[in-house]
Amino acid sequence: VADFDPAIKGALPSDFQWGYATAATQIEGSWDVDGKGVSIWDKFSQEADIRVDDKSTCKDTCRSYDLFKEDVARMKAYGVTGYRFSFSWTRIIPLGGKDDPINEAGIEFYNKLIDELLANGITPFGTIFHWDTPQTLEDRYGGFLNKEQMVPDFLRYARVCFERFGDRIKNWITVNEPGVFSLAGYAGGAHAPCRSSINEKCKEGDTSREPWLVGHTLLVAHGYACDLYKREFQPTQKGSIMITLSGNWSEPWDAADPKDIEAAERSNQFEIAWFADPLYGKNPEVDYPACMREQLGDRLPHFTEEEKKLIRGSSEYYGMNSYTSFYKRHRDTPAPPEDLKGNVDILDNNKQGQSRGPETDTVWLRSTPWGWGKLLRWIWKRYEMPIYITENGTTAKGEHGWKPQSADDVLEDPFRVEFYKGYLTEVATASQEGVIIKSFFAWSFMDNWEWSNGFTNRFGVTWVDFASAEKKRYAKRSAYFMKDFFNHMIRK
Ligand code: PNW
Numbered sequence: 050v051a052d053f054d055p056a057i058k059g060a061l062p063s064d065f066q067w068g069y070a071t072a073a074t075q076i077e078g079s080w081d082v083d084g085k086g087v088s089i090w091d092k093f094s095q096e097a098d099i100r101v102d103d104k105s106t107c108k109d110t111c112r113s114y115d116l117f118k119e120d121v122a123r124m125k126a127y128g129v130t131g132y133r134f135s136f137s138w139t140r141i142i143p144l145g146g147k148d149d150p151i152n153e154a155g156i157e158f159y160n161k162l163i164d165e166l167l168a169n170g171i172t173p174f175g176t177i178f179h180w181d182t183p184q185t186l187e188d189r190y191g192g193f194l195n196k197e198q199m200v201p202d203f204l205r206y207a208r209v210c211f212e213r214f215g216d217r218i219k220n221w222i223t224v225n226e227p228g229v230f231s232l233a234g235y236a237g238g239a240h241a242p243c244r245s246s247i248n249e250k251c252k253e254g255d256t257s258r259e260p261w262l263v264g265h266t267l268l269v270a271h272g273y274a275c276d277l278y279k280r281e282f283q284p285t286q287k288g289s290i291m292i293t294l295s296g297n298w299s300e301p302w303d304a305a306d307p308k309d310i311e312a313a314e315r316s317n318q319f320e321i322a323w324f325a326d327p328l329y330g331k332n333p334e335v336d337y338p339a340c341m342r343e344q345l346g347d348r349l350p351h352f353t354e355e356e357k358k359l360i361r362g363s364s365e366y367y368g369m370n371s372y373t374s375f376y377k378r379h380r381d382t383p384a385p386p387e388d389l390k391g392n393v394d395i396l397d398n399n400k401q402g403q404s405r406g407p408e409t410d411t412v413w414l415r416s417t418p419w420g421w422g423k424l425l426r427w428i429w430k431r432y433e434m435p436i437y438i439t440e441n442g443t444t445a446k447g448e449h450g451w452k453p454q455s456a457d458d459v460l461e462d463p464f465r466v467e468f469y470k471g472y473l474t475e476v477a478t479a480s481q482e483g484v485i486i487k488s489f490f491a492w493s494f495m496d497n498w499e500w501s502n503g504f505t506n507r508f509g510v511t512w513v514d515f516a517s518a519e520k521k522r523y524a525k526r527s528a529y530f531m532k533d534f535f536n537h538m539i540r541k
Contacts (some may be wrong), residue, residue, distance in 0.1 A: 059540040060477035066172060066487065067535045068129030069494035070440050072179035072225065073137035074107050076497045079114035083154035086143025088181035093241035099250060105503035111495055111513055112520045114158065121165045123511065123522065124494060128532035131172040133439060133490045135179035135225065138206055145183025147205035156213050163217050175218040177210050177274065179225040187242055194259060196266040200273055207274040211282045219288035222439065223274045226295035226370055227267035227324055235259040236389055239501045247387050257386035258348050265350040268324060272359035292328065293368030293439045296321035298420035302378035303400040312379035315340045315391035317427065327352065327360050329432040335361045340391065344384050367432060370440035373413065374405055374420025410444040411506050418471030425479045435485040438476065442492035443468045444506045451512065453523045460512050465527040477538050491531065495522055
C-alpha cells in the first residue's frame with residue numbers, strides 16, 4: 050500500500066465501478082443441465098481434440114453454475130463494486146428462436162445470481178450475447194450470416210432478458226466484441242462456428258465476405274435491441290444500454306515513415322472504427338470508415354436508411370475491451386481479398402528493434418501500457434463518449450505450472466500485479482486529463498476456459514485447480530493488489 054504513486058491518489062470519481070468480468074461459456078459448466086440447449090461452443094467442444102490446445106471442453110469449466118454463491122462471497126472479499134457476467138442464450142431459450150419456449154430453470158439460475166450479487170452490494174452488469182449462438186439457429190439458417198432471420202430471434206431473446214431481469218439489471222451490454230466474434234469465428238476459424246477459407250481445419254467459409262456480414266448483423270441486432278429497450282423498458286426500469294467493442298492499439302513500425310503512420314491509423318480504423326464510426330462517429334452520414342469501404346468495396350455491407358437511424362446513437366456509452374498493442378508496417382502490394390487489418394504487416398518489434406512488451410502465455414498478448422494510454426485518448430478524441438472499460442487483463446508466462454501447497458496458499462504473481470499497475474496508472478492519468486472513464490472490469494475474476502486455448506491460458510486473479518472435482522479456487526496476490534490500488538485511486 051505504501052508505494053502507490055501519490056500523484057494518482059483520488060484520481061477516479063467516487064462513483065467509479067470496478068470489479069471483474071466473465072462469460073457464461075467460460076465459467077458456468079453444466080452445459081446440458083436443467084434444460085439448457087446446445088450452443089455453437091458446446092458443438093465446438095465435441096471436436097476439442099483438434100480444436101482446443103489442451104483438448105479440453107466447456108462441459109465443466111469452473112462449475113460456477115453450482116458454485117456461484119461461493120464466487121459472489123469471494124468477490125465481496127476482493128472488494129469489488131460491480132461484476133460483469135453474461136447470460137447463456139441456450140439456458141434461457143434452449144432452441145434460441147423467437148417462437149421457441151423459454152426455460153424457466155435457466156431464468157431461475159440468473160435470478161439467484163443477480164439476487165446474490167445485490168444482497169452483497171455488488172452492481173451487476175449483464176452481457177446479453179457473449180458469443181454463444183444457439184446451435185439450432187446455426188443449423189436452421191446459418192446464424193449470424195443470416196441477418197433477416199437472426200435479428201428477430203436475437204430481439205426476442207433480448208426482450209426476455211429485459212422482461213425478466215431488467216427490474217434489477219441497470220447496466221446492459223448487448224454484444225461482447227462483435228469484431229473478435231466475426232474475425233475469429235468467420236475468418237481465422239479458430240473460434241466457433243469455425244468458418245474460414247484460409248484455415249485448413251475449417252470445411253466451409255468465405256473469409257473475403259463472411260466476417261463483414263456477421264459484423265453487420267451484430268451491429269443491426271444491437272441497434273434493434275437498444276431501440277426496444279429504450280421504447281419499452283427504459284422509461285420504467287431506468288437502466289442504460291451499450292455495446293462492448295474490442296480493439297488493440299496499432300503503433301507505426303517506423304514512426305518517421307508517413308506510410309507506416311498511415312498504416313497504423315488505417316489498422317486502428319479497421320479494428321476499432323469498423324463498429325465505433327457507425328455507432329458514435331461525428332460524420333453525419335452513417336457508414337463504415339472510408340478506408341474500409343475503399344479496400345473492401347461492396348463486400349462490406351451497406352446500411353439501409355432504417356439501420357442508419359437505429360445504429361447511430363444507439364449505444365449510450367463506449368464499452369471498451371482492450372489488452373495489448375502491435376507495431377504495423379505498410380505493404381506496397383495490394384490487399385488480398387482475405388485481408389482483415391488494412392493491409393499491414395503485424396510485428397512484435399519496431400524499426401529500432403524495440404519490443405512491444407514482455408511475452409505472456411497468450412500468443413497475441415504482451416504487456417503494453419504505453420499503447421493502452423494512447424488508445425484511451427484516441428477513442429476519447431474521436432468519439433467523445435464516456436468510457437466503460439469492460440475488459441482488460443493478462444496471462445503470465447509459465448503460471449500454468451504452479452501448484453498450491455495449502456488451502457490458503459497465495460500465488461505471488463508479480464507479472465499480473467505489474468501489468469495492472471501500469472494499465473491502471475494510465476486510466477488514472479487519462480481520467481485526470483479529462484477523459485471520462487466510468488468503470489474498470491478486469492478479465493478475469495478467476496482462471497477459466499479460454500476458448501480454443503482451453504485451460505492453458507490463466508487470466509484470473511483467482512487460481513483454479515481444474516484437476517480437482519470441486520474446481521478449488523486460490524487467491525492470487527493480484528486480487529489483494531487490486532483492492533488496495535482502487536482504494537488508493539477512487540475518491541472517498
Ligand atoms: C476477449 N485478440 O477475447 C473476450 O471477451 C473474452 O471472452 C476472452 O476470454 C478475453 O478477451 C481474453 O482473450 C479476445 O486477439 C480474444 O486481440 C482475442 C483478442 C482480444 C480479445
